[in-house]
Structure formats: structure tokens, C-alpha cells
Amino acid sequence: QVQPVESGGGLVQAGGSLRLSCALSGTDGRSYAMAWFRKPPGKEREFVAVIKWWAGGRTYYGDFVKGRFIISRGRNTLYLQMDSLEPEDTAVYYCAADEKPHEYWNSRYYDFWGQGTQVTVSS
Numbered sequence: 001q002v003q004p005v006e007s008g009g010g011l012v013q014a015g016g017s018l019r020l021s022c023a024l025s026g027t028d029g030r031s032y033a034m035a036w037f038r039k040p041p042g043k044e045r046e047f048v049a050v051i052k053w054w055a056g057g058r059t060y061y062g063d064f065v066k067g068r069f070i071i072s073r074g075r076n077t078l079y080l081q082m083d084s085l086e087p088e089d090t091a092v093y094y095c096a097a098d099e100k101p102h103e104y105w106n107s108r109y110y111d112f113w114g115q116g117t118q119v120t121v122s123s
Helices: none
Strands: 003-007 010-013 018-025 032-039 046-052 058-061 069-074 077-082 091-099 117-122
Touching: 003 091, 018 032, 018 091, 018 117, 032 077, 046 069, 046 077, 058 069
Parallel strands: 010 117
Antiparallel strands: 003 018, 018 077, 032 046, 032 091, 046 058, 069 077, 091 117
């Protein structure tokens, strides 16, 4: 059973930083895309970033990131370094994984999800 497990959320002031982690069990992840999505309060879930493990670790980001976040990976672990956080970044952040999703930005192509971790940015 493939299971992502997130950690690292919390409360931070605007302009601060947080690092999220996601441990992936049940697979070596070599043919997987691993992504971060987020769900702000009262809004739809949105794509944050993805890393394609089978494609040389190629990364893609949502337009709103604007260079503030960096997605990276270790051995079966995914990270999201978030800098220059803004109150608008407040959301539940989810780690997702699947084998070569057809549309990496589309949450419906990911079958494996973590439980989510809350990130709150105060102004």
C-alpha cells in the first residue's frame, strides 16, 4: 500500500519560512510523480508543485509560487521549502503520489494522498 505521510506544518508570521516533508512508503517511487497540493479555506484544492522522479527529477510549480517555494526529494521523501510566506498561503497542504499522472497539475490523476498538514501564515 502506497502511503504518503506529511509533516512540518505550523504557524508562521508573514515573510517567514517553513519546510514540509512527505515520507512515501510502499514503493521505491522511481516511476512516480510526487506533488504538493493545497486547499485554502473556502477555496478549491490547487496545485503547488511536482517533481517527476522518472524524468530526471524535473519540477514544475503553480503560477502563484513565483520562486518562493522549492520542491526537492530525498530517498523516498519529498520536501517543500516555503520562503517569503504570505497570509494567502494559509491552507492545508497535501502530499500526493502516483505513477506518471496524465496531467501532473490535476489532483484527480493522483491516487495516493497524505492526511494533510496545516500551514497558517499570520499577518
